[in-house]
Amino acid sequence: MDMILSIYAIVGFLAILLVLTSKSHRMMNIFSALHALTYIGLAAYALMYSSLPTYFLENRYFFMDHLGLYEVIIGATLFFFASMCAKGYLEGSIKMGELSPENVKLFYAAFNFLLIVVTYAFFSNNLALFWIFAELSTVFSAVLVVTLNAKKNIGAALKYVFMASTSMIFSFIGLIFLYTLTSHALGTGTLNWDVLMMHAKGLSPTILLASFTFVFIGFAAKSGVVPFHGWLPTAHSKAPAPVSAVLSGVITSIGIYGIIRMFAVLHATSVASRASIVLIAFGLLSMFVAALSMLQQVNLKKFIGFSTIENVGLMLVGIGIGTPIAIFWVLFHTLVHSLTKAMLFFSAGIIHHQYESVRAEKIINMLKLQPLASAGLILGATAIIGMPPFAVFLSKFFILSEIARASPVLLFVVLILLLLVIGAFAMFLTKLVSQVDEEGNGHGAHLEKYVASQGIVLSIAALIAAITILGLYFPQALTDLLNVTVKELGF
Amino acid sequence: MIDPVLMDNLIKVFINIILATAAIIIVKRDIISLISTYTVQSFLLVVLAMLLYLESGSELLIYLAVLTLLSKVLIIPHFMKSTQKKLNIKRDIEFHYLNPTSALFTSIFIVLVVYVFLSRVLAELELSNVFFLGATVGISLTFMGMIIVFSRKQTITNIIGYLTMENGVLLFSLFLTELPMIIEVLILVDLIMLTLVATLLAFGINSPIEEFHEKINPFVRTSNWLAKRNGNGNGHAPERNGEED
Secondary structure (H helix, E strand, O other), X not given: OOOHHHHHHHHHHHHHHHHHHOOOHHHHHHHHHHHHHHHHHHHHHHHHHOOOOEEEOOOOOEEEOHHHHHHHHHHHHHHHHHHHHHHHHHHHHHHHOOOOOOHHHHHHHHHHHHHHHHHHHHOEOEHHHHHHHHHHHHHHHHHHHHOOOOHHHHHHHHHHHHHHHHHHHHHHHHHHHHHHHHHHHHOOOOOEHHHHHHHHHHOOHHHHHHHHHHHHHHHHHHHOOOOOOOHHHHHHHHOOHHHHHHHHHHHHHHHHHHHHHXXXXXXXXXXXXXXXXXXXXXXXXXXXXXXXXHHOOOEHHXXXXXXXXXXXXXXXXXXXXXXXXXXXXXXXXXXHHHHHHHHHHHHHHHHHHHHOOOEXXXXXXXXXXXXXXXXXXXXXXXXXXXXXXXXXXXXXXXXXXXXXXXOHHHHHHHHHHHHHHHHHHHHHXXXXXXXOOOOOOOOOOOOOOOOOOHHHHHHHHHHHHHHHHHHHOOOHHHHHHHHHHHHHOOO | XXXXXXXXXXXXXXXXXXXXXXXXXXXXXXXXXXXXXXXXXXXXXXXXXXXXXXHHOOHHXXXXXXXXXXXXXXXXXXXXXXXXXXXXOOEOOXXXXXXXXXXXXXXHHHHXXXXXXXXXXXXXXXXXXHHHHHHHHHXXXXXXXXXXXXXXXXXXXXXXXXXXXXXXXXXXXXXXOOOOOHHHHHHHHHHHHHHHHXXXXXXXXXXXXXXXXXXXXXHHHHHHHHHHHHHHOOOHHHHHHHHHO
């Protein structure tokens, strides 16, 4: 069991080595997919056969607990689907002239590096180490955004790097506070999460709250919480579709994960309620801004990006509520939100290649030209707004019911915001679907049908199946896993 | 051995000079002098680390001083200067939200707020005076760097803002000498970020330059058109020159 962390590293670097030395796009793609699959397998193995939490190294800087493994499985699954799509997508982009063939290797190298960095972030017991991996994840995802040739991508990547890293510096200040605090209270300073959890009650609540607030700023920026969200819609809309899926499903999860860990430390102390207020306030603000932006959005991928902000807002409110049931469903929401979002972005990727644009006014005859992508968008939208039988319905429903138990007024506000989002989705989709040019004299009619690769088609189908099955049948294993996770977090 | 009181005062003086360099960075528009001010600021951090070593004797501080000297005084400024030459941008002309003067006033306000905030929050820890000053200036430096990142349009100045923020964190953490390995990694991440941003810039050209070209383009077009017209009616241009004389 001690070896498993090293196996992760070895597999990761082997994958990168193979990608760098292989000559064909196909091989690079296969190695990336295998890399992700191995990570899923290893995490599943650790979940089943080891006593968790397991600590690594003498200083216990790394550990594996249920939450970390759960997030790694979600992350690696998204990477797997993204690599399934990547080959077809990148070939389409090369044909369109937005990607130069030399950049394919750079793409896969950064892609695999990002997977390693993300995985190790989830395995970090030491918060400073987690911070470093989170920062590195910004670097590699910025590289992925910039692999496309457009100058706008450079702008988007720079915006992302600056917004994320400046906010992350504030997180670092928060960690220094925390370290000073522990060195005064315990004699030796530490940033190991398990020690912090153990001694949280003995630490000064005021400084704990101050450090929480600082740490929150950085992780909020990583997960696209308003007002640190500026980078998110731009980066999501400019990135290649598989990367958008990863950004939305994995990179934002890193932020949420950090916030959950930090909040878990505070949870047992007297300032928990004040930290809750911070979380709920930022959550509501994010939902509000996202809903209004969605109502006037004309860019499909930006629209989906804002929907991510809205979901992150809901998750923050859920974490702020802080009951075991709320945390349980927030964790479930990270899973199903990631899967649904990935599916939406893959569909948007097909649309992007069909029309060479994702602006609503360019998308004409969508149902006729791209029935699969249309189905993906419509089903994905239905799923993400929380309609049964899809899995997001469960998480949204139970988070809302926990909100209702905490405060009916809050429920009222959240419901109105969710209704705005539903309205925005309805408007946007109606617009997309209704732009039909039967006569064939508009510019949409003489477009040739873009044939999406099998990888994308299969991924979209598999993801639709997954979110439907999870909505209808809740596996006992998942219930157990989430219950243990919530208990480990101390909620 | 130096008198501890004198030492304390010396450290305080240096911390204050570092704050002054941040103020200079906020008001300067000329990119070369921004880079030199950053270099001076980093060098002051090295000196501060050495002074703290003399006071506490912790060898980690020497190690940190050497690392800072190498990365922040030598490598990064050199890198920035060559990037500046490649991009050929001399000055910041455009600002978002705040111009340098109002940014300076904002940062004075920030220093006060940070001071009040820290004196409340850290009160129960009974920290030394010097530590408290270091924390205040460090956090203020971080905010001032953030102002630069958000108020300047040129990417290269944004980088200097970001680096100033990191110097703030470094200043803060110099007083926590046991902070294990993290500062080194912070510097490493620094270098990675910098290389990344510079590569991004090399990939395309800084966007404000494009905007600038677009802005002057109408004039370029008009003058071309004028030149053509003048060229058609030969002899017209010299006449105009004559008028101007």
